[in-house]
Amino acid sequence: MELTVNGQRHQIDAEAGMPLLWVLRDILGLTGTKYGCGIAQCGACTVHIDGMAVRSCQIALADVGGEVTTIEGLGTPDAPHPVQQAWIDHQVAQCGYCQSGQIMSAAAMLALQGEPDDQQIDRIMSANLCRCATYPRIRAAIHDAARRLATG
Template sequence: MATIKLTINNQPRTLDVEPDMPLLWAIRDVVGLTGTKFGCGIAQCGACTVHLDGSPVRSCSVPVSAVSGQKITTIEGLSKNADHPVQKAWIAHQVPQCGYCQSGQIMSAVALLKTTPKPTDSDIDNAMQGNICRCGTYTRVREAIHTASAEMNTANKLPKNGAKVGKR
């Protein structure tokens, strides 16, 4: 056993775990955050995607000892009320069918929009290609990402001083 210090969803955590334990199991079984899913166990399906210092990683293939001291964000850490623009767009476009892959899909989409605020269809397809959806909701995923992008870009154009825009 080893003592591993992590920050998960902005909360410091100290875990006593085997150093080679996959981050996924530390998140799910030790910390108790079950939104991140196990899919394939070989980093091919994307169901276990979390952000490590802001970048998407497949948590099933990363040993917890390799991320000591780093900031991890899970689906639970995106927002308190599922009101992140990507989560809202997922609901508006009814993306999930079975829903199993969706937390990984959302985490990949959030990472894409962070680096590419106005993605093209090609950008989306490239960024999301590592996320497998057995239900085949790829068209709705793309539409939801465009919707979230538009909302996030509109929000970024609002005045920072609290002034309201529009007709009076």
């Protein structure tokens, strides 16, 4: 099966029912996407499919119907995505385990909503769990990233 991830085409030799998460991590070596709960409840495995945030632990390889973007494809160390830069500037991460999923959810939200208010951020980001409870810093970073995206 052919799969486009971060702009590169890959020929994947795996069972059609294999979760996208394991294709990314075990076959393609893209370990930025994390395994958290395996039941799409924590958000650690969030990636984009055609720009929409999805839980890769629950999407079978055969059901991937578009281009996949992982945290590795969102930005680069030399040119981070505005959300990634805001995360750094606001020192959001503590343990960091959930942060790739948090960033991917935030980036998808900002691509659709522009400059969300606190209630919109809390509603959308509530699907991503952070055991370190960095939620105030996450919200501040999202506001900052929204301003950066709005001003170009």
